[in-house]
Amino acid sequence: xxxxxxxxxxxxxxxxxxxxxxxxxxxxxxxxxxxxxxxxxxxxxxxxxxxxxxxxxxxxxxxxxxxxxxxxxxxxxxxxxxxxxxxxxxxxxxxxxxxxxxxxxxxxxxxxxxxxxxxxxxxxxxxxxxxxxxxxxxxxxxxxxxxxxxxxxxxxxxxxxxxxxxxxxxxxxxxxxxxxxxxxxxxxxxxxxxxxxxxxxxxxxxxxxxxxxxxxxxxxxxxxxxxxxxxxxxxxxxxxxxxxxxxxxxxxxxxxxxxxxxxxxxxxxxxxxxxxxxxxxxxxxxxxxxxxxxxxxxxxxxxxxxxxxxxxxxxxxxxxxxxxxxxxxxxxxxxxxxxxxxxxxxxxxxxxxxxxxxxxxxxxxxxxxxxxxxxxxxxxxxx
Numbered sequence: 005x006x007x008x009x010x011x012x013x014x015x016x017x018x019x020x021x022x023x024x025x026x027x028x029x030x031x032x033x034x035x036x037x038x039x040x041x042x043x044x045x046x047x048x049x050x051x052x053x054x055x056x057x058x059x060x061x062x063x064x065x066x067x068x069x070x071x072x073x074x075x076x077x078x079x080x081x082x083x084x085x086x087x088x089x090x091x092x093x094x095x096x097x098x099x100x101x102x103x104x105x106x107x108x109x110x111x112x113x114x115x116x117x118x119x120x121x122x123x124x125x126x127x128x129x130x131x132x133x134x135x136x137x138x139x140x141x142x143x144x145x146x147x148x149x150x151x152x153x154x155x156x157x158x159x160x161x162x163x164x165x166x167x168x169x170x171x172x173x174x175x176x177x178x179x180x181x182x183x184x185x186x187x188x189x190x191x192x193x194x195x196x197x198x199x200x201x202x203x204x205x206x207x208x209x210x211x212x213x214x215x216x217x218x219x220x221x222x223x224x225x226x227x228x229x230x231x232x233x234x235x236x237x238x239x240x241x242x243x244x245x246x247x248x249x250x251x252x253x254x255x256x257x258x259x260x261x262x263x264x265x266x267x268x269x270x271x272x273x274x275x276x277x278x279x280x281x282x283x284x285x286x287x288x289x290x291x292x293x294x295x296x297x298x299x300x301x302x303x304x305x306x307x308x309x310x311x312x313x314x315x316x317x318x319x320x321x322x323x324x325x326x327x328x329x330x331x332x333x334x335x336x337x338x339x340x341x342x343x344x345x346x347x348x349x350x351x352x353x354x355x356x357x358x359x360x361x362x363x364x365x366x367x368x369x370x371x372x373x374x375x376x377x378x379x380x381x382x383x384x385x386x387x
């Protein structure tokens with residue numbers, strides 16, 4: 005845990021969600037079956053929302069951690085299902101208790117369905133950075149991101165983006181790279197430019213941990229390689245023409261090429277994973293959003309400080325299990341850029357054995373292609 009900065013990933017509505025993404029790898033089907041439409045939660049699932057008491061304990065633990073600045077990032081499921089009153093209470097309590105005037109940062113990842121003008125005004129007033137989930141064009145988005153009745157959600161997301169823009173809210177677009185997205189990335193990239201979306205994140209689609217055979221939406225290494233090369237070439241051509249679009253992965257690769265630290269998870273200099281603090285609605289804490297599983301539970305904020313959680317047995321076990329011990333990586337000329345990738349991609353699948361990154365070949369071939377341009381850009385970055 006960095007004493008100067010504390011980053012918390014909070015799931016105030018647990019795994020509850022108001023849409024039905026086909027690729028969602030950790031949704032609780034019991035929770036989903038108890039949602040009522042798109043507008044809110046059934047009474048039976050209200051217990052999945054973080055209580056004010058738990059929120060207050062979390063805030064107190066964060067402020068007592070000794071960190072100089074704190075990031076509260078909200079995710080789900082769909083975090084807005086906790087309700088605007090929850091977030092209003094949360095920020096108000098932070099303001100009341102932050103007597104040392106520590107720097108506070110807020111972020112939220114949302115599908116945008118429940119975001120109305122009141123939410124947008126709140127985000128602007130409290131300087132939230134919003135991540136808006138959008139999987140490309142109408143065809144690629146609606147193919148997998150549907151509402152409870154099987155209808156597409158694309159139009160609702162664009163409406164949310166317009167609302168956020170008009171309200172003056174800083175937001176970026178987060179796209180899950182499925183097979184469908186990978187095949188159509190040029191069309192998607194150009195669509196994003198046309199819509200004025202210039203802050204982009206692309207994350208690989210994950211199959212469930214227990215799933216060994218790929219689904220119809222699964223991202224294969226071959227598709228991922230073609231996706232990365234095409235997207236990079238489009239991005240680099242725009243950059244060379246004086247038109248910058250922020251693609252988080254590429255921005256981090258420029259930092260890596262310059263010999264600097266990367267902020268993106270999965271790009272630590274030695275390929276290890278330090279773990280993080282993921283707080284579920286009941287206060288349980290886990291070392292990674294991909295591993296919110298009983299065997300990785302580190303404790304509860306009601307009973308342990310972040311210092312104690314940071315040195316807990318399961319955090320230490322997670323770090324040990326996440327260490328990169330690959331002779332292939334040690335000898336690889338692209339490791340200084342790749343850095344081993346995310347531990348989650350080393351889980352066994354149809355494409356790899358345990359401990360091997362299933363996207364190893366894809367990343368190697370992409371980086372061989374991109375390295376000359378990254379090196380050139382990094383020299384500009386250093387100057």
